[in-house]
Amino acid sequence: MSDTITAIATPAGEGGISVIRMSGTKALTFASNLFRPFSGADPKEFALQRVYFGEIIDPKTQTSVDEVLLTFFKAPKSFTAEDVIEISGHGGVFVTHKILRLLEDQGARLAEPGEFTRRAFLNGRIDLSQAEAVTDVIHAASDRALRSALAQLKGNLSTRLNEWRERLLAVLAQLEASIDFSEEGLEFQKRETTLKEIQAIQKDLAALIQTYRQGKIFREGAQVVLLGKPNVGKSSLLNALLNEDRAIVTPLPGTTRDTLEERVRINDIHINIIDAAGWRQNPELIEKEGIKRTKAALAQADLALVVFDGSQTLDQNDDLLIEEVGDKPHRVLLNKCDLSERVDVPALEKKFPDAEFIRISAKNGNGLTELCTSIYQFVMGDSSLNETLVLTRERHRQCLVEANNALLKSCASLNQDLSEEFIAVDITIAMDRIAVILGKTFAEDLLDQIFGEFCIGK
Ligand SMILES: Nc1nc2c(ncn2[C@@H]2O[C@H](COP(=O)(O)OP(=O)(O)OP(=O)(O)O)[C@@H](O)[C@H]2O)c(=O)[nH]1
Ligand SMILES: [Mg+2]
Known part of the structure; x- marks a missing residue:
């Protein structure tokens, strides 16, 4: 564990700046062999938590590689509790990798994923639940x-x-x-x-x-699946919630074959909304596979939005769906409320006795605010948990x-x-x-x- 590790800490590709990180007992030595501060300060005398402006010099050619800012965090007051150096460069892919290679030539080893945080944990600066929280903050x-x-x-x-x-x-x-x-x-x-x-x-x-139920939803987003027979407007609803033409919509039943997952933000939470193949009897081969995936998505879901075409009467395919929902938490949506209503609402209310019914139009956006409020309330559940530890x-x-x-x-x-x-x-x-x-x-x-x-x- 005593070796000195290094890695590019910013995402791959060109950016405004790039940051290279190094941690370990030799971090300061390696950096000072390459870095020449413009102030003329001796790198070995670097004060803690200070930023120095200077340039990286290739020791072989004695030429300048990049102008950089170098920050020194002296152990134990650093992310890893070891000596840490951060070099902020000009953000080019080539130049950043060149600096990294020079650090490797000095003897620094390329870090594994998460190795800086792992050291912070192993050095007792944070415990394991805090280390996990680091990824949670990032994601x-x-x-x-x-x-x-x-x-x-x-x-x-x-x-x-x-x-x-x-x-x-x-x-x-x-x-x-x-x-x-x-x-x-x-x-x-x-x-x-x-x-x-x-x-x-x-x-x-x-x-x-x-x-936990709530905490998991906060961290990962609730899984909300759209269910309904073909052509009721599930994909249209996904697009309306996303405010973009994400899923293919056609007047032909059986348009969506595969499941499609997208993230929608509602107030301060996010949900993962899954559009799926419509449910019907005697599906053809591809649809059959699609329905299998719909079932798998339903099994995983926190909430099902059961969509009906409010402008049509119910049929056997709707009945099929009613059986599938079982005891999964759900909301019943009557879509196409911009058209005149022909669906037998009392019959549906009998089938879904405890469900909340929401009339929506994926076409003109009616009822979508109400739908989002309802999803939000479902996710937040008991609001007394809202601010406490989850x-x-x-x-x-x-x-x-x-x-x-x-x-x-x-x-x-x-x-x-x-x-x-x-x-x-x-x-x-x-x-x-x-x-x-x-x-x-x-x-x-x-x-x-x-x-x-x-x-x-x-
Ligand atoms: N008038 C009206 N038409 C709608 C509404 N929502 C969807 N449609 C139309 O209904 C048809 C089917 O819409 P889709 O979103 O493809 O339906 P789907 O449920 O995803 O269908 P499958 O993928 O086949 O299961 C399209 O012609 C849409 O334009 C609505 O709110 N009002
Ligand atoms: Mg569809």
Whole structure:
């Protein structure tokens, strides 16, 4: 880990500027062998957190390669907690790679994806949940996603988890003292007190697990699938929501064959809207494959928008659809409300007794605001969760579910008057699962998986 790594931190291609990053014990030496500040300052004497203007000199030819700004972050006050150098150049592809090659010639190694953040984690500057939040900040596609990612990066989740671990540690200490001194007939803490404390933690933990549905939607966007028989206007609706001609629309039923996913922003969240093949009996070969994909999209979806052509009477194909929706959360849309209504609304209301009905026109945009409001309300769910901590990752949820089960088991053991040893085992498991979220214990392959999601240079 002591080698010095480097990478281009800005996206590939030409840009206004490009940034090359370097981290490790030799970062300053390598940079000072190549960099000549215009001020004449000695690079070895660089002050921390200062920016220097100068040029990169190719040591072989002694010619100037680029004029750059060089920033020095001295360990441990840097992103990785090691010495870090950032070189901001003129943003050309060739020149940036040339500087990178010169750094490699000095002995710097090209960084793996996420290796800078991995070092920040391994050097204890951030914990694992904060490292994960770094990618979430980068990939955030809405204000809400950004807010929860930043909160996690600042350590909101870590603080809560550490607090639970400390409280469980105190419980464990009491239990162990009772085990050690049980023969002397001493009871260090009343079992009721222990039970109450474990129950209190378990309740909070269970409440955090409940936020996962929403947290996942904030991070990844809700999956909203358009369902309906052919020609009801699903693709037209997708285009209307996107405000562009994305999907092919024709008067012929069976136009859309494949699923098509696009991102739509509603207020401070984003949703992924999936247009799919229309559902009908006796489909031909390509449509059949399309319908298979529609079914798969429905299975994955958070919300189904069931679209009917309000200007037509219902038929068998509509019935087919009604069966498929099952208990998936849904809204019923009556499209083409610019035409006169012929659909049997009471019959539909019977089929979808609890659903919200919205009349829309993909053609002239009527009802779309109402539709977006309805989707937004669905996503936000219980608005009391709005500002508090939410779980955003399956890995965290999985660990907390296991911790929760262990705590429930310890409560049951206490209620059954089992000995302290049994209870202590489960408390230890719960603490261990929480520690895994924070990365206090980890397997290398977990780190590979997490940091593999990052880009090079982060
Ligand atoms: N009058 C009117 N026509 C519409 C409206 N929405 C869609 N249409 C028309 O209905 C026809 C079918 O629209 P599409 O968007 O292709 O329907 P679809 O549900 O995607 O159809 P498939 O891809 O075949 O399943 C086109 O001729 C559209 O112009 C609407 O709100 N009002
Ligand atoms: Mg279509």
